[in-house]
Amino acid sequence: xxxxxxxxxxxxxxxxxxxxxxxxxxxxxxxxxxxxxxxxxxxxxxxxxxxxxxxxxxxxxxxxxxxxxxxxxxxxxxxxxxxxxxxxxxxxxxxxx
Amino acid sequence: xxxxxxxxxxxxxxxxxxxxxxxxxxxxxxxxxxxxxxxxxxxxxxxxxxxxxxxxxxxxxxxxxxxxxxxxxxxxxxxxxxxxxxxxxxxxxxxxxxxxxxxxxxxxxxxxxxxxxxxxxxxxxxxxxxxxxxxxxxxxxxxxxxxxxxxxxxxxxxxxxxxxxxxxxxxxxxxxxxxxxx
Numbered sequence: 001x002x003x004x005x006x007x008x009x010x011x012x013x014x015x016x017x018x019x020x021x022x023x024x025x026x027x028x029x030x031x032x033x034x035x036x037x038x039x040x041x042x043x044x045x046x047x048x049x050x051x052x053x054x055x056x057x058x059x060x061x062x063x064x065x066x067x068x069x070x071x072x073x074x075x076x077x078x079x080x081x082x083x084x085x086x087x088x089x090x091x092x093x094x095x096x097x
Numbered sequence: 098x099x100x101x102x103x104x105x106x107x108x109x110x111x112x113x114x115x116x117x118x119x120x121x122x123x124x125x126x127x128x129x130x131x132x133x134x135x136x137x138x139x140x141x142x143x144x145x146x147x148x149x150x151x152x153x154x155x156x157x158x159x160x161x162x163x164x165x166x167x168x169x170x171x172x173x174x175x176x177x178x179x180x181x182x183x184x185x186x187x188x189x190x191x192x193x194x195x196x197x198x199x200x201x202x203x204x205x206x207x208x209x210x211x212x213x214x215x216x217x218x219x220x221x222x223x224x225x226x227x228x229x230x231x232x233x234x235x236x237x238x239x240x241x242x243x244x245x246x247x248x249x250x251x252x253x254x255x256x257x258x259x260x261x262x263x264x265x266x267x268x269x270x271x272x273x274x275x276x277x278x279x
Contacts, residue, residue, distance in 0.1 A: 007274065009232060011209060012263070013232075015214050017233075019124070019127075021137060024127075024145065025123075028145050028148055032112070032149070033112070036112070
């Protein structure tokens with residue numbers, strides 16, 4: 001920058017700007033709050049789906065498992081056939097055993 | 098946090114992100130609008146509109162910086178103001194009442210400031226905005242070129258012509274300042 005430029009610049013800097021008006025801040029923030037973007041519907045649906053999934057997983061972890069394949073049987077009262085003689089009886093609908 | 102990150106958060110509704118951007122750019126944008134229009138009330142209105150325009154889609158981080166985007170938005174608002182009013186506003190003449198005699202330096206500075214204001218206002222709009230952005234907002238030639246939508250060479254050319262005009266207009270003041278320093 002030349003000396004001429006510096007002198008001009010010093011003079012130009014004497015034109016000082018005021019500060020913004022006192023009400024500008026509140027005016028801008030009020031307008032922002034009235035018009036600010038809201039979270040989109042899809043975002044809320046995604047959040048809801050995630051919560052439901054977590055609840056479902058939590059419930060399955062907490063519920064005791066009662067359905068199991070039987071690997072043992074209670075043999076109380078079991079009597080084997082004494083002589084190995086097996087009788088096959090055919091049952092039809094309505095017949096009494 | 099970068100301006101672009103703050104912008105994304107603001108667009109998602111984050112008030113603290115909006116406050117951060119507002120706090121950073123309020124004064125520079127107000128000053129620019131005030132020097133372009135000559136009116137503090139108009140500059141207030143345009144600053145308000147400029148920040149609210151951020152809520153509309155338009156800024157793309159891949160194409161520009163948020164800083165130049167905001168200045169360009171303010172430039173467009175100022176131009177629209179000229180079209181709507183058919184003229185620039187006359188400078189505010191409100192003076193703060195003071196009972197104490199002003200110091201001589203303050204009086205001289207205020208006088209010089211007024212002379213500069215008139216000299217800058219007399220420039221063509223294209224030169225005026227370049228001078229204001231370069232001398233007062235200290236933006237680079239490249240940033241000014243993006244804001245004004247012109248080549249960097251055109252910015253240099255306009256700035257050179259503007260400075261020549263200002264030197265001629267303010268010759269008396271420049272001479273007085275140089276004399277005072279001796």
